[in-house]
Amino acid sequence: MMTIIECKNVTKSYRSKTIFNELNFTIKENSLTGIIGRNGVGKTTLMKMIAGFVQESSGSFEVFSERPFNSLKVSSNSIFVDDLMPFPQSMTMNDILNECRRFYFRWDHDLALRLMNYFSLHPQLKIRVLSKGKRSTFNAIIGISSRSPLTIFDEPTTGMDAVVRKDFYRALLKDYIAHPRTILLSSHHVEEIEHLLEDVLLIDNHKVLFHDSITALQETFLHITGKEQLILKHISREDIIATKETGPYVILTVKNQLTDDTLEAMRKDNIRISPISANEAYVALTQRTKGGIDDVFK
Amino acid sequence: MLETDHSKPIYIQIAEWLENEILEGSLSADEKVYSQYQLAEIFNVNPATAGKGLTLLLEKEIVYKKRGLGMFVSSNGHEKLLAERTESILQNQITNLLEEAKRLQIDYPQLLKLIEKAYKQQGGNI
Amino acid sequence: MYLNEPRQLDILKQQLRFKLNSNASAFTILIAFQLFALLFSFSSSSSSHYFDETSYISINAVTSTPHITFMIAWAFFIGVRLANQSKWNEAFSFVSTRLTHHLSNLLFMLLASFLAGFMVILIGPALRLLANLRYEEIDTLTSTITEAPLHLPLQFITVVCYTLLLFMIGYMMGSFSQTLNGYGGLVMIFFLSIIFFITFILGFQMIGASILFLFNESYLPFFLIKIIGLCTILFAISTLVTSHLEVRKS
The missing domain is CATH 3.40.50.300 (P-loop containing nucleotide triphosphate hydrolases)
Known part of the structure; x- marks a missing residue:
């Protein structure tokens, strides 16, 4: 081409x-x-x-x-x-x-x-x-x-x-x-x-x-939803790109570099793993500071 | 036609849509599948993305490629899909059931009894 | 995929057509200028002389000088406008390079100069006609085509030359106005003023001398050379000044 x-x-x-x-x-x-x-x-x-x-x-x-x-x-x-x-x-x-x-x-x-x-x-x-x-x-x-x-x-x-x-x-x-x-x-x-x-x-x-490709952009990150302490058993804090709190759960954006074993273990712990949109991946890649806008209002 | 939830990658959604078409029988064995350009127009997406969905199916051997003519449904595509879906869906249901049981603190023998009871109620024979 | 391999000449022709279309208002402005000039050509000088208490002579002079002056002024302003940033950006909305933009502007200004020449030729008889309507007796002080056959072409060439020159001066000014963040024009005027002022103090009247340089030339070929030389220099400066200019909306 x-x-x-x-x-x-x-x-x-x-x-x-x-x-x-x-x-x-x-x-x-x-x-x-x-x-x-x-x-x-x-x-x-x-x-x-x-x-x-x-x-x-x-x-x-x-x-x-x-x-x-x-x-x-x-x-x-x-x-x-x-x-x-x-x-x-x-x-x-x-x-x-x-x-x-x-x-x-x-x-x-x-x-x-x-x-x-x-x-x-x-x-x-x-x-x-x-x-x-x-x-x-x-x-x-x-x-x-x-x-x-x-x-x-x-x-x-x-x-x-x-x-x-x-x-x-x-x-x-x-x-x-x-x-x-x-x-x-x-x-x-x-x-x-x-x-x-x-x-x-x-x-x-x-x-x-x-x-x-736009597909590759999407697949750079993952959303992990669940209880924060539970999730932190499987991943370290440094891997977290962004955090969003919704009630008792958090939605964490992390890099898609987790091993299959880790993913399986998380699923067993009732932690939901889902893909993210390309727009969210773009935001995650270009964030200047850690955390989100919510932190301004803490 | 596409989920407005932008999370699931579009090409996966397209692949699943095609799989459903095959399962439902709208696309039969050895019938020509939509081209990536047709899919692009139907789903309002870039042809390359639609093409990725087709490639997924190709890798799973649900469809095969005829040089210069396009993609066609494999002769055993329907069966393959059925088996795969059955296994994954049923597997999921079973996992959910076991987890729910665990949450409600129902042990294995109790669970089996409940399953038997429900099965008989639905007219099955053990 | 088939790519277009255009020739400079074709793009030049397309750009010229485009500029003729987009600058149509320039010619309506010219007509407005010329109509306005009528005010001056008809009231420029009138004198009344009393012989005795009962009779007097009233002389009204109708001259085409204001028309030519306005024509040249028009050329200057249009020249500036052709070189400004809006026209520059508009050219690049279509297919263009810096060179074809300048060359097509040059062709446009040449055509407009020729048009000016033709207009001036027509203005003579037109004024005579209007004067006949306005006054009872007229006396023509310019020669007719039979008396001095070379007068008309000479007038034509002269007008074309001066119009083109003023176009070029305006074009250069306009080109400078795009440099130095838009202040290039003012900077240039500033420098020129200083030069003129200094030469004035030194006793040498530079403005007068530069005008006489052309006015006093009586030999036609030399005159043409001077004009063409000046125009070329001015055009070259305009091209050089904008050679690395970007297409931005600032």
Whole structure:
């Protein structure tokens, strides 16, 4: 499987602030990868480097085997969509769609119009009259209809209401299945996009913290439910990532590194072991301090 | 169709759904199973994830692969599943029963008597 | 998967089409400017002379100078606008590189300059027509096409050159405004002011001299060379200043 994006020892800093420190990863062709991480960790900067909008400070960045900054090939075969995506304010949505038809070689105009109709966007309206939510929806429609070999969505659902978000994800998935391409999708709402993703690229602390399938992310941790003293017979306190108290029981999040014997022993003691969602695993991986928000209120 | 409880990994849920379809008879022996793309559309998930569910079944030999044609239900898939389910479910029930008995401080002979009584009530012969 | 291997020329053409579409308002502004200029061209100078108590001569002069001045001012402002951050970001919403963005802007400004040239040629007869409607007797002080056949093309070339020059100056200013966190434009104006001020103190009027450098050139080929040379330098500076500029919304 061809590698579309190759990032080797990439460092990015602005004056004294370091965003990335020797970042390393590759993205393969025709996959849907979620780029996740806490606020301000640099997801947008990374995606802009991939799109060729921002250049790396050092290291080697290759998209379609070329350096993306100022590359005509990369620009022609990719599209960067976020909620802003500047368009001339005086043009109508129809005008913009016609420009897209000219620029994007795999553009499906019919699909774009049908999506516009579905989301109640009137093509003759000017860009400047759109509300934030409608603007995000319009940009998202362009992102899907462009069918660019590399499609990058940076928090595309900002401003969209819950119903529109669901429809957008569904539309994206359907078109991705019918017309495979490489998609990068960043979002705060990991729980909302879990089902969509194949792989996950988790950025934390200026580096890649996790890069594997979403299934692997889920299986990194376990939930252990039961009486705390009973559980501590089998595991040590250091293994506990997070604790949640519910009445007489606690729900502990631990790393999935327990032996089968330990697991069996716990089951015998009536301790419940269950898998966790990818979102919870993401939270567990990126927690800064031990414990949770409840501790603030103790 | 998927459990809204996000805990159980999606690919496992899909695998279990397929197993149920086979057990119920909606998918019969040597019949073509849904492709990962079809499953992706049905369950609204990424095709790779759906594919993992299929791979699970493949490893269990519940389905087999025909090159270029897709996945098909094994001829003994139904029986295999039945045996597996029976064993695990029944095993679970028995474990629960024993644990409950322990909690209620009922010893082994008492337990057997209770089982006999219930069995006869349901019209069985010992 | 089949990847697109685009040619620079194709992208350039697409970008130019896009810029023509998205900058349509520039041309309506031009028309507004020209209509506004009419106020000045018709009231620029009128003089009345009394011979005796009963008769007087009133002379009203209609000149096309304000039109040309406004045209050049328009070029400057549009040049600045073309180079600003909004236009920069908009170009990258579609397929673009920094070079194609600049080149397509250059082509746009060239086309607009030619348009300006044609407009000025038409303004002469238009003013004459309006003057005829407004006043009873008119006397034309400029030559007609039969008297001095080279006058018209010369006027055309001159207007195109000056318009392009002002476009370039504006474009450079606009490019600088994107640097140094948005303060580059102010910094540049600051430095230029200091230079002019210093030369003024030294007794050398730099502003006047730089204008005369072009105004006083009577030999056409040299004039063209000077203009093209200046424009090239200004354009090159604009390109260099933005060569590593990122696409951000700040």
